[in-house]
Amino acid sequence: DVKVTQSSRYLVKRTGEKVFLECVQDMDHENMFWYRQDPGLGLRLIYFSYDVKMKEKGDIPEGYSVSREKKERFSLILESASTNQTSMYLCASSLQAGDTQYFGPGTRLTVL
């Protein structure tokens, strides 16, 4: 079974803090994704990566950056957290482009 894990289930940070969200997958998948999920808006893609050290912007990359130094790990970074970044953050991975995406359990981030 594919397993995607995220470093925290719940996180509370203060405005202006730097925040790191970690995601690890154990199935040697090429592609990894970061989404945020807000009520009524569905899942929105922040960034994705199709290979180590490669990244592409999604639909809402502003205020975020990512890092993929190893194939199994994809990190989402909030350089200076703001209250409008309070959300559920979901990581996903897929073997190839267009394949089924498998999701981690999510991190509920609250920025005060």
Added chain:
Amino acid sequence: GQNIDQPTEMTATEGAIVQINCTYQTSGFNGLFWYQQHAGEAPTFLSYNVLDGLEEKGRFSSFLSRSKGYSYLLLKELQMKDSASYLCAVTDPTDSWGKLQFGAGTQVVVTP
């Protein structure tokens, strides 16, 4: 781009059948996914349709009409544990990265 529409909420009683519709307007189309998401948990893969027609998987079936830009997920013999959000997502072949575009999700409430 993609425009994906699904109803916000549906309510049905235990043992009944519910049909969740999803319509999409896309610049291209490769396939359509359905995911199930219980409250506070990650989305989990249910089905993937590429060709027209009905695909059955136990109590769940998914239908696709490419010419009409329409899909539905049919849930039969509803159980309380089927209370969840159901997400429709499409892939676009004009997108070289094979990204998924998600609808906002349909919240299904199963009552005793």
